[in-house]
Amino acid sequence: MTDAVRTHGLFKRYGQQIAVAGVDLVVPAGSFAGLVGPNGAGKTTTLSMITGLLRPDGGAAEVDGFHVWRDPVEVKARIGVLPEGLRLFERLSGRELLLYNGRLRGIPKPDVEQRAGELLAVMDLADAADKLVVDYSTGMRKKIGLAAALLHNPSVLFLDEPFEGVDPVSANTLTEVLQRYTASGSTVIFSSHVMDLVERLCDWVSVMSAGHIVAQGPLDDVRGGRTLNQAFLELVGRAPNGGEAGLTWLGVQRAEEQQ
Amino acid sequence: MSTVALFAQLKLRLLAGNLRGDLQRRLGFIFTLVIATGLAALGFFLMSLLRLAPADIASSLVITAFSFFLIAWMIVPLLAFGLDDTLDPAKLSLFPLRTRRLAVGMFTASVTGVWPLAMLIVTFGALVGLASNLGGWLLGVPAVLVQFALCVVTSRLITTSLSSALRTRRGRDVLAVAALLVVVLAQLPNLLMNTGFGDPAGMLRQMAAVLRWTPPGMMAHAIADGGLVGLAEIVFVALLVIGLAWLWIKALSRALVTPDVSTQAASVRRESGLIDRFLPDGPLAAVVTKELKYIRREPRFRVGWFSAIVVTVVLSFSLGSTSEGGAGPGVPIVLTCVGALMIALQSGNAFGIDGRSLWMNAVTFGSERALAVDLAGRHLANALIALPLLVAIAVATGLFTGHPAMILPAALTGWGALGLGLGVGSVTSVVLPYTVPERMNAFTGAAPGQGGQAFASAMGATAGIALLTLPFVVPLLFGLFWVSVAAPFYGLLAEVLGRRLAARIGFARMPELLAAVSKPT
Numbered sequence: 001m002t003d004a005v006r007t008h009g010l011f012k013r014y015g016q017q018i019a020v021a022g023v024d025l026v027v028p029a030g031s032f033a034g035l036v037g038p039n040g041a042g043k044t045t046t047l048s049m050i051t052g053l054l055r056p057d058g059g060a061a062e063v064d065g066f067h068v069w070r071d072p073v074e075v076k077a078r079i080g081v082l083p084e085g086l087r088l089f090e091r092l093s094g095r096e097l098l099l100y101n102g103r104l105r106g107i108p109k110p111d112v113e114q115r116a117g118e119l120l121a122v123m124d125l126a127d128a129a130d131k132l133v134v135d136y137s138t139g140m141r142k143k144i145g146l147a148a149a150l151l152h153n154p155s156v157l158f159l160d161e162p163f164e165g166v167d168p169v170s171a172n173t174l175t176e177v178l179q180r181y182t183a184s185g186s187t188v189i190f191s192s193h194v195m196d197l198v199e200r201l202c203d204w205v206s207v208m209s210a211g212h213i214v215a216q217g218p219l220d221d222v223r224g225g226r227t228l229n230q231a232f233l234e235l236v237g238r239a240p241n242g243g244e245a246g247l248t249w250l251g252v253q254r255a256e257e258q259q
Numbered sequence: 260m261s262t263v264a265l266f267a268q269l270k271l272r273l274l275a276g277n278l279r280g281d282l283q284r285r286l287g288f289i290f291t292l293v294i295a296t297g298l299a300a301l302g303f304f305l306m307s308l309l310r311l312a313p314a315d316i317a318s319s320l321v322i323t324a325f326s327f328f329l330i331a332w333m334i335v336p337l338l339a340f341g342l343d344d345t346l347d348p349a350k351l352s353l354f355p356l357r358t359r360r361l362a363v364g365m366f367t368a369s370v371t372g373v374w375p376l377a378m379l380i381v382t383f384g385a386l387v388g389l390a391s392n393l394g395g396w397l398l399g400v401p402a403v404l405v406q407f408a409l410c411v412v413t414s415r416l417i418t419t420s421l422s423s424a425l426r427t428r429r430g431r432d433v434l435a436v437a438a439l440l441v442v443v444l445a446q447l448p449n450l451l452m453n454t455g456f457g458d459p460a461g462m463l464r465q466m467a468a469v470l471r472w473t474p475p476g477m478m479a480h481a482i483a484d485g486g487l488v489g490l491a492e493i494v495f496v497a498l499l500v501i502g503l504a505w506l507w508i509k510a511l512s513r514a515l516v517t518p519d520v521s522t523q524a525a526s527v528r529r530e531s532g533l534i535d536r537f538l539p540d541g542p543l544a545a546v547v548t549k550e551l552k553y554i555r556r557e558p559r560f561r562v563g564w565f566s567a568i569v570v571t572v573v574l575s576f577s578l579g580s581t582s583e584g585g586a587g588p589g590v591p592i593v594l595t596c597v598g599a600l601m602i603a604l605q606s607g608n609a610f611g612i613d614g615r616s617l618w619m620n621a622v623t624f625g626s627e628r629a630l631a632v633d634l635a636g637r638h639l640a641n642a643l644i645a646l647p648l649l650v651a652i653a654v655a656t657g658l659f660t661g662h663p664a665m666i667l668p669a670a671l672t673g674w675g676a677l678g679l680g681l682g683v684g685s686v687t688s689v690v691l692p693y694t695v696p697e698r699m700n701a702f703t704g705a706a707p708g709q710g711g712q713a714f715a716s717a718m719g720a721t722a723g724i725a726l727l728t729l730p731f732v733v734p735l736l737f738g739l740f741w742v743s744v745a746a747p748f749y750g751l752l753a754e755v756l757g758r759r760l761a762a763r764i765g766f767a768r769m770p771e772l773l774a775a776v777s778k779p780t
Contacts, residue, residue, distance in 0.1 A: 053618055055770040073625030081622045087615035087777075091556040092549060093527050103545030104623050104633075109535065130527055132556070148619070 004029040004187035011058035021211035034198035035191040037208035043191040080149035084160040090134035119147040139170035159190035195229040209236040266364035270371040299377035306384025319467035325475035332410040395485030406478040416507040546636025567601035591656040595673035603680020607720040609688040611695035631762035649673035668743035678750020682757025683723040689765030691716040694778040
């Protein structure tokens with residue numbers, strides 16, 4: 001079986017700063033994969049380059065065996081994307097957004113209407129379906145974004161920080177939908193820095209730090225008997241070292257300080 | 260005093276930090292600096308030149324100018340709300356600052372900057388222009404400072420008391436369209452002049468006689484008077500400024516504890532499906548449907564369309580009434596073409612308003628064709644509104660200028676110009692894309708640092724359209740009105756070719772296009 005995503009030496013620099021320094025990301029088809037890393041590790045940049053939203057300075061990316069930049073038609077029909085930042089067509093209602101998205105991809109209107117209705121119901125957005133996206137809360141935006149990404153039944157789904165700023169109830173809805181989706185053999189790749197969540201959901205983990213992949217493989221291999229959080233801190237070189245020197249004033253009562 | 264220094268420093272830091280690392284932004288700032296210095300010098304010079312004018316005219320002019328400055332200070336920051344970090348009190352609300360200190364600091368922050376400084380210099384120009392005796396010079400300095408403080412405090416009071424309303428979406432939507440009213444108002448004096456309304460000197464005297472009793476008028480009068488009356492006037496206005504400042508502090512402490520008024524989200528009507536009745540199901544119908552909704556719901560689109568119509572109407576009045584004995588038969592044609600140009604120029608940056616949501620299209624477009632269909636949909640939506648509108652303009656101008664025979668050629672030429680504009684516009688949209696900020700104001704239509712692109716795009720589109728319209732404008736100028744029959748076909752051809760070219764260029768540089776319209780604003 002081919003891998004759902006495979007990149008070779010993916011590279012991107014912004015001026016002097018190298019954001020992604022030769023990433024070889026591998027995600028097997030059918031896995032629920034987590035891309036973890038500290039802030040600024042290059043997760044978003046990597047995902048943007050694989051989904052064709054950002055031009056890499058070097059390297060190649062393949063989705064389902066198709067080259068992202070040479071075969072955009074095949075790739076774009078196969079992927080669903082939820083980027084960070086949640087910018088959607090704000091002056092459409094949730095339902096109109098889904099209709100627009102599906103029809104832009106050439107799905108016949110009756111089919112789109114049916115799928116949109118079902119997605120809105122599952123995402124618990126039926127009441128807000130006819131309100132403008134500009135008035136949606138963060139959780140609602142993530143959910144409508146996910147619905148739009150799922151509408152054309154992609155085989156690989158890319159989600160950038162899908163759970164950030166989402167309340168537990170909406171997060172639960174999101175995970176249920178995603179688990180059902182991967183159970184049918186599709187692939188989900190999401191970036192996050194919430195280790196507990198990654199540990200709970202994923203069967204495949206790629207750890208990024210400073211523009212490189214520092215560990216990659218099945219969840220159990222990567223954590224190697226530790227919790228994922230411990231493994232992660234060691235991998236990115238920030239193992240907890242007890243108290244730091246300095247900061248001795250922190251937590252000291254004001255009254256003592258003034259004496 | 261330390262508060263003043265602190266906030267002045269904070270503001271300068273913010274200004275400097277804004278410039279770091281971005282060449283375009285730095286160039287933009289230098290440009291602003293040059294303009295502001297130029298305007299300050301010019302303003303100071305013109306004001307001081309008033310010394311040479313007869314005393315009563317000079318004082319009338321300064322009275323009018325001071326009032327105008329105050330009004331400008333009241334309106335402009337409102338339209339540009341959020342341009343300046345130190346001006347949003349909400350950002351400072353977590354610091355343990357007493358309201359009094361906060362007010363002093365905010366006042367310092369608002370006077371620290373290029374434009375306030377330029378304003379102060381111009382105001383001092385009035386002192387040179389008006390002061391005639393020692394008393395005038397002595398009273399002039401406090402008068403100028405009080406006038407300046409009046410401008411700043413009034414402007415702060417207005418933005419602060421409206422800030423909670425401005426933070427809601429609906430409030431900002433309303434304000435965006437209200438910006439247009441200012442544009443129209445700015446045209447008013449021009450229109451009045453055109454209609455030859457009395458003699459300018461008499462008008463000025465009448466206006467000054469009324470404005471003389473307003474606070475800025477009193478300040479101008481105080482400089483000219485230089486006696487006890489002037490002193491009384493300064494004391495009165497200074498007290499007024501203190502009163503306004505007190506109101507401002509009250510408004511500030513209220514604004515800091517009042518939560519954002521959450522907008523009551525209203526439902527929108529479900530789609531009627533009118534478009535689907537005459538378009539086959541598919542991407543094209545989807546784009547047209549979405550685009551028509553955007554024209555109706557997005558304030559930036561509304562502003563664009565309204566201003567296109569307003570400019571055309573204003574031009575019709577000035578062109579239609581300048582030449583005595585009736586306008587020439589070509590005027591309806593020219594006006595309809597101008598209307599078409601104004602409408603088409605909105606499409607000169609077709610992806611700018613989509614901004615960061617454009618990724619949603621970008622992940623869908625797998626081929627040039629998909630992008631071409633997107634552009635076609637946008638053009639079709641535009642044409643659905645523009646074509647009838649141009650007919651209306653042609654009919655109105657034809658009847659207004661007394662050349663009803665010109666209605667048909669005018670409408671046909673207008674349609675042709677629209678097609679040309681859309682074709683050229685689709686090319687500039689992909690070659691010179693720029694971000695259109697969420698909150699438009701009257702001065703910039705682009706994100707910080709992209710003003711150059713916006714300017715180049717508008718100029719390029721205008722030049723391209725002007726050049727391409729020559730083949731049918733020249734014969735029309737010679738009275739060969741039958742040429743207009745061919746204009747719509749010519750326009751359609753230009754639209755198709757422009758769209759194909761744009762799709763080819765645009766698809767190849769989609770990531771760059773996406774980056775250009777996704778700049779932070």
